[in-house]
Structure formats: C-alpha cells, structure tokens
Amino acid sequence: MSERKNKEVLSGVHFWQGDTACAEGAIAAGCRFFAGYPITPASEIAEHMAKRLPEVGGIYVQMEDEIASISAVIGASWGGLKSMTATSGPGFSLMQENIGYACMTETPCVIVDVQRAGPSTGQATKAAQGDIMQARWGTHGDHEVIVLSPNSPQEMFDLTVKAFNLSEIYRVPVIILSDEIVGHMWEKVRVPSPEEIEVYNRRKPSHIGEPIFGGVGEVGVPPMPRIGDGFNLLITGSTHNEYGYRKTVDPEVHRRLVTRIVNKIRENADKIIDVETQNIEDADIGVISYGCTSRSVYDAVILAEKEGITVGHVRLRTIWPFPEKVVKEVAERVDFILVPEMNLGQLVYEVERVVGCEARVKAISKIGGGEMITPEEILSEMRKLLGR
Amino acid sequence: MANKHFALKFLREETLPTAFCPGCGNGIVMNCFLKAVEELGFHDLSGFAFVSGIGCAAWCVSPYFKADSLHTTHGRPIAFASGLKLARPELNVVVISGDGDIAGIGGNHLIHAARRNMDLLVICINNFNYGMTGGQVGPTTLHGVITTTTPYGNPEYPFDLARLVESAGANFVARWTTVHVRQLINSIKKALKKEGFRFIEVVSQCPTSFGRRIGKRTGRDLMKWFKERSIHISKARDVQEVEDVIIVGEFVDRDRPGFVRKIHEIIFKVREENV
Numbered sequence: 001m002s003e004r005k006n007k008e009v010l011s012g013v014h015f016w017q018g019d020t021a022c023a024e025g026a027i028a029a030g031c032r033f034f035a036g037y038p039i040t041p042a043s044e045i046a047e048h049m050a051k052r053l054p055e056v057g058g059i060y061v062q063m064e065d066e067i068a069s070i071s072a073v074i075g076a077s078w079g080g081l082k083s084m085t086a087t088s089g090p091g092f093s094l095m096q097e098n099i100g101y102a103c104m105t106e107t108p109c110v111i112v113d114v115q116r117a118g119p120s121t122g123q124a125t126k127a128a129q130g131d132i133m134q135a136r137w138g139t140h141g142d143h144e145v146i147v148l149s150p151n152s153p154q155e156m157f158d159l160t161v162k163a164f165n166l167s168e169i170y171r172v173p174v175i176i177l178s179d180e181i182v183g184h185m186w187e188k189v190r191v192p193s194p195e196e197i198e199v200y201n202r203r204k205p206s207h208i209g210e211p212i213f214g215g216v217g218e219v220g221v222p223p224m225p226r227i228g229d230g231f232n233l234l235i236t237g238s239t240h241n242e243y244g245y246r247k248t249v250d251p252e253v254h255r256r257l258v259t260r261i262v263n264k265i266r267e268n269a270d271k272i273i274d275v276e277t278q279n280i281e282d283a284d285i286g287v288i289s290y291g292c293t294s295r296s297v298y299d300a301v302i303l304a305e306k307e308g309i310t311v312g313h314v315r316l317r318t319i320w321p322f323p324e325k326v327v328k329e330v331a332e333r334v335d336f337i338l339v340p341e342m343n344l345g346q347l348v349y350e351v352e353r354v355v356g357c358e359a360r361v362k363a364i365s366k367i368g369g370g371e372m373i374t375p376e377e378i379l380s381e382m383r384k385l386l387g388r
Numbered sequence: 389m390a391n392k393h394f395a396l397k398f399l400r401e402e403t404l405p406t407a408f409c410p411g412c413g414n415g416i417v418m419n420c421f422l423k424a425v426e427e428l429g430f431h432d433l434s435g436f437a438f439v440s441g442i443g444c445a446a447w448c449v450s451p452y453f454k455a456d457s458l459h460t461t462h463g464r465p466i467a468f469a470s471g472l473k474l475a476r477p478e479l480n481v482v483v484i485s486g487d488g489d490i491a492g493i494g495g496n497h498l499i500h501a502a503r504r505n506m507d508l509l510v511i512c513i514n515n516f517n518y519g520m521t522g523g524q525v526g527p528t529t530l531h532g533v534i535t536t537t538t539p540y541g542n543p544e545y546p547f548d549l550a551r552l553v554e555s556a557g558a559n560f561v562a563r564w565t566t567v568h569v570r571q572l573i574n575s576i577k578k579a580l581k582k583e584g585f586r587f588i589e590v591v592s593q594c595p596t597s598f599g600r601r602i603g604k605r606t607g608r609d610l611m612k613w614f615k616e617r618s619i620h621i622s623k624a625r626d627v628q629e630v631e632d633v634i635i636v637g638e639f640v641d642r643d644r645p646g647f648v649r650k651i652h653e654i655i656f657k658v659r660e661e662n663v
C-alpha cells in the first residue's frame with residue numbers, strides 16, 4: 001500500500017469531533033470535491049476538507065454563498081467527482097432549489113446539515129432538530145431524497161460513507177441530518193482499513209447512446225456518464241425524456257420521469273432503511289428517536305429497566321424514507337409511543353400517520369438554548385403514561 | 389454535401405429549426421460562436437462543455453449544440469460551471485446565458501467568478517430584458533424604458549456589465565453587438581485561447597418582448613439602432629453615460645494565472661510535502 005493510499009483512509013482509532021469524522025468519512029468514501037460557505041456549527045467540516053482534500057488530490061473551494069456551493073457540487077458530480085457540501089439551517093434553506101435540480105437530473109451528491117436552532121438566524125450556536133421536514137420537503141415538487149441521522153462522531157464517519165454509497169447507487173442527493181451536539185461532540189472514532197470500507201461507484205453506461213435518464217423500468221436507476229466523455233449529454237432540470245431532451249408539455253413524459261425518481265427510492269426503501277432497535281419484542285412502551293436525542297433515550301432505557309419498565313427503542317439512522325415497517329411493528333405491541341425531538345413536533349406527525357390507532361403517540365418537545373431532552377424527562381413521561 | 393452550412397456539424401440537426409422568434413439575436417450569437425470554433429480548427433465540440441441557466445439565451449446551447457450541455461437553474465450556470473471546470477480542467481467550459489440570468493439573479497456568481505479568475509468563458513446575451521417571461525424590466529434595462537413591469541418607465545439605471553466584470557478581476561472582457569459579427573468572432577477566438585475568467589457581453593435584439601415596447605418592432609430595427617448607438621472603446625474614453633451609447637470593443641486583456649492553475653499548484657505543493 002502506497003503512502004498516498006494511507007492518506008486517504010486514516011485507519012486507526014482517533015479522538016475526533018463529529019464534524020471532523022464526517023469530513024474523514026467523505027474522503028474515505030472517495031469524495032474529491034467540496035464546495036461550501038462558512039456557518040456554525042458546520043464550518044469545521046469545511047475547514048477540515050480545506051486542509052485534507054489537497055493531500056488526496058481533491059478540490060476544495062469556498063464559494064460566495066450556499067447556492068453557489070450546491071451548484072458547484074452538482075457541476076463537479078457531472079464532472080465525475082464524488083462531491084459534498086456542508087451547512088446549517090440558513091444555508092440549507094438557500095440550497096433547496098438546487099437540491100430539487102439534483103433530484104430531477106439524478107445527480108449523486110451529499111449535503112450535510114448540522115442543525116442549529118431556527119427559524120432564521122435563531123440561536124446560531126445552539127443545537128436543534130428543526131429541519132426534519134425541510135430535509136424531506138424543502139424543495140418544490142414531488143421528489144424523494146435519502147436522509148440519514150448520525151448520533152455520534154463514529155456515525156458521522158460511518159453514515160457519511162454510507163451517504164456517498166447510497167447517493168451513487170440511487171443517483172440521488174443524500175442529506176446527512178446531523179445537529180450541533182453530534183457535530184461538536186468529541187468521541188473515539190475507529191476508522192477501518194480501506195479493505196473493510198465498502199465503497200460503491202455510480203454505474204457507467206456500457207455504450208454511447210444508452211439512455212441515461214430512463215429506459216430502466218419504473219423503479220430503475222439509469223447509468224451515469226461524465227461530462228466530457230463524448231456522450232453529447234443533455235442535462236436539464238426541465239422535464240426530459242430518457243435521452244435528456246426537454247419535454248415540457250407532454251403529460252406522459254412528466255409522469256414517467258417524476259414517478260420513477262420517486263419510486264426508485266420508495267420501492268427500494270427496505271434496502272435503504274437502517275435502524276437500531278432495543279427490546280422491541282417485549283416492550284412495555286415504545287420510543288422512536290434520532291440524532292442527539294437518542295443519546296438521552298439510551299440512558300432512559302437503563303433507568304426505566306431499573307423500575308421494571310422495558311422500553312422498545314427504535315433509533316432511526318434513516319429518517320427518510322421513513323422506516324414505517326419497524327415503527328408499525330412496535331406500535332402493535334405497545335399502548336404508548338414517545339417521540340422526543342428538539343423541535344415543537346415534526347417527526348411525531350409521521351409516526352402518528354404510520355401508527356394510526358394502534359397506539360397513542362406522544363411528543364416530548366424541547367427547544368431553546370440547545371438544551372437536550374434529559375433521560376429523566378423521558379422517564380417521567382413514561383411513568384405518567386404507564387401510571388407508575 | 390459541399391454546400392451544407394458550416395455550423396450544422398456542431399448542431400443537433402433533429403432539433404432544428406430553433407424555437408427562437410423570427411428576428412431574435414440568439415441565432416447570430418450561436419453562429420458567431422460556432423464560426424470562432426470552426427476558425428480555431430475544431431471539427432466537433434468534444435473538447436467543450438456548455439453550461440446555461442434559464443431563459444431564451446440559455447437555449448442556444450441546450451439542446452441545439454451537439455455537445456455536452458448542463459442546462460441549470462435560473463442564475464446559477466457560472467456556479468455549476470465552476471464545479472464542472474474544477475472537476476474536468478481539461479475541458480473548455482463555456483457559459484452562454486441571458487442578462488437576467490447572469491447579471492440579475494446570478495450577479496453575485498458573476499462578480500465572484502471574475503474575482504476568483506475562474507477558468508470559464510462566459511457569454512452574456514444582453515437583450516435588455518427578461519425575454520422568456522414576457523419582457524419584464526431587468527438589470528440591464530435602460531433608464532426610463534417602458535416594460536411590462538415598468539409601465540411608467542424604468543426608474544432604475546442599468547449595469548455597465550463589461551466595466552463591472554473588468555473591475556471584478558476578469559482576464560478578458562469584450563462587448564459587441566449582434567451587428568459586430570466579425571469583431572465578436574475574433575473576440576471569442578481570443579477568449580477561447582486564454583485562461584482565467586473571460587467575459588463577452590453581446591448586445592442582442594429581442595423584438596418580441598423588448599423591441600416592440602420601444603417602437604422597434606423587428607430585429608432589423610433593433611440592429612439598426614445598435615449600429616447607430618455603438619461607439620468603439622478607443623473613441624469613447626470620456627463617455628461615462630451608457631444611456632446614450634453602446635461602448636463596444638475589448639475592455640481588458642490580461643494574463644493573470646487562472647484559478648485552476650492556482651489550485652493545482654497548491655495540491656502539487658501539499659502532496660510533495662506529504663510524500
């Protein structure tokens with residue numbers, strides 16, 4: 001193994017903050033282009049990429065704003081590089097139009113949103129989980145993206161690798177929805193050897209003339225060439241046929257394209273979805289959690305155990321597509337499901353939709369000052385519901 | 389076929405004729421660009437990548453050019469092109485788009501790409517209005533002019549795009565009109581051979597959405613007007629008011645190293661130190 005290769009994957013055990021681990025995960029996954037704009041609490045990702053990308057022959061560029069950043073990322077992806085940007089709420093809002101462009105043109109790219117308290121400038125340095133619905137529905141029109149939620153620096157590394165892989169496999173923007181707590185948290189991170197890290201690359205067309213925007217059935221993912229390889233590509237955010245020609249009035253072409261870019265995610269949800277579960281077989285009460293809040297749930301599970309309460313905990317590593325099946329499964333076994341979130345209720349509505357009448361769903365909401373929901377707060381809510 | 393138009397080899401013939409209105413200036417710009425490419429000795433567009441935004445001007449390259457084209461969102465082609473150029477530095481990346489796209493909604497990308505000296509050729513087709521959406525006022529619309537959104541006359545003043553981009557740091561800046569075909573071809577040829585940020589503004593006619601509102605109903609009327617108002621930069625040293633004249637010519641031609649070269653110098657240095 002050459003020394004250069006060693007620089008690409010820093011195998012070993014490190015003490016890193018989440019943002020650093022995210023940047024290293026990207027490099028390990030093969031990311032060679034980063035465009036961004038400074039914003040707390042995501043700036044450390046850009047700073048780390050600025051230092052590290054040149055070492056591995058990659059390009060770092062700070063753009064004039066977040067719109068330019070996501071634009072450059074999409075342009076670089078069509079140039080054949082795995083590309084990423086990182087931001088927080090205000091910048092994430094600015095990126096929305098072009099996230100839709102990436103969905104429509106089926107451009108692989110990774111967008112990190114290290115959430116802070118909004119709306120607007122809000123509490124710029126304080127954690128929150130308020131971008132759940134924006135990550136799902138931020139851009140206009142019918143679309144699907146994949147949204148992952150890490151809860152530790154280790155997962156900032158692991159899920160960033162995964163984000164690139166999913167993005168390459170499904171030709172879709174993947175959002176890493178982190179938060180200030182996980183982004184700034186320092187913990188041990190184990191970076192595997194390069195051989196242990198699974199890396200997927202976009203499928204290339206086998207010949208010039210192969211359709212690259214369709215021709216793969218109703219849920220398929222077409223191959224993707226680079227710009228500059230003789231394909232005479234027509235890439236457009238307007239509705240297009242499988243060869244890229246704009247078809248801006250034909251209802252059938254629009255239905256076919258938009259349905260496929262939605263269904264290629266929906267129909268593959270089982271392959272995409274990744275959750276961690278605790279005790280869901282014999283639970284007295286259910287908890288659905290994600291991101292930093294799940295760390296408090298771990299403790300609440302232990303505290304409850306001491307009181308004889310078995311908590312069925314589902315921690316979502318994938319938020320979108322929403323892991324309906326496992327949530328339903330828990331709902332069938334318990335009477336109550338708690339959804340703690342650092343917002344005034346976002347994912348809880350999705351849980352309610354899925355659970356229906358199977359169980360009573362209750363939000364535990366907390367915002368302001370970046371204060372986490374504590375294990376005790378979760379425990380006391382459980383006691384109340386179970387009448388203990 | 390000996391008498392086939394030279395440009396056809398660079399075009400997707402199945403997409404012709406273009407969707408542009410009769411008398412539109414976009415065809416002249418396409419023709420001049422392709423002539424420049426032909427005169428430089430290219431037989432196809434395989435070494436090029438074209439990027440455009442949203443608007444009539446943005447359609448010149450997509451779908452008509454037989455080449456790779458990235459038809460992006462409104463105002464963002466320069467930013468998309470920057471990422472593409474950095475990923476594929478060996479390609480000649482060219483942006484062709486409208487005045488509203490490049491100088492209005494995308495104005496920030498324009499000045500920053502010029503400042504950064506990003507290795508792109510940007511051709512801005514300035515028809516003084518938002519043509520595609522029906523002739524609304526834009527950042528280059530002349531003062532006092534009536535448009536669909538300035539029914540009482542434009543209270544604002546237009547950008548002098550060439551001077552704006554020159555002062556932002558571009559390596560090469562020229563402005564011509566669709567009347568100055570030979571000069572435009574020559575400037576495109578010169579620009580294509582240079583590195584860094586290169587900007588060519590082409591004042592162009594939009595009879596449909598703009599001309600008819602100022603009493604110039606045909607492309608020909610507008611071109612006559614351009615010809616009368618044009619004054620070469622060498623004779624326009626003292627002219628400050630862009631209102632009454634169109635200053636044409638090459639505004640700047642310098643050779644600062646482009647961004648791509650700079651960033652690759654950094655990568656080279658970092659990797660040498662690390663191995």
Ligand SMILES: Cc1ncc(C[n+]2csc(CCOP(=O)(O)OP(=O)(O)O)c2C)c(N)n1
Pocket residue numbers: 442443444445446462485486487488489490513515517518519520521526
């Ligand atoms: C974000 C956004 N805002 C507005 C529009 C609507 N729109 C489409 S084309 C256009 C104007 C284009 O003007 P210009 O770039 O000058 O091109 P022209 O049509 O004049 O050649 C506008 C405003 C859009 N597509 N996207």
Ligand code: SF4
Pocket residue numbers: 407408409411412413414444445515519520593594595596597598
């Ligand atoms: S509206 Fe104007 S710019 Fe657009 S095609 Fe017609 S003449 Fe050309």
Ligand SMILES: [Mg+2]
Pocket residue numbers: 443486487488513514515516517518519526
């Ligand atoms: Mg215009």
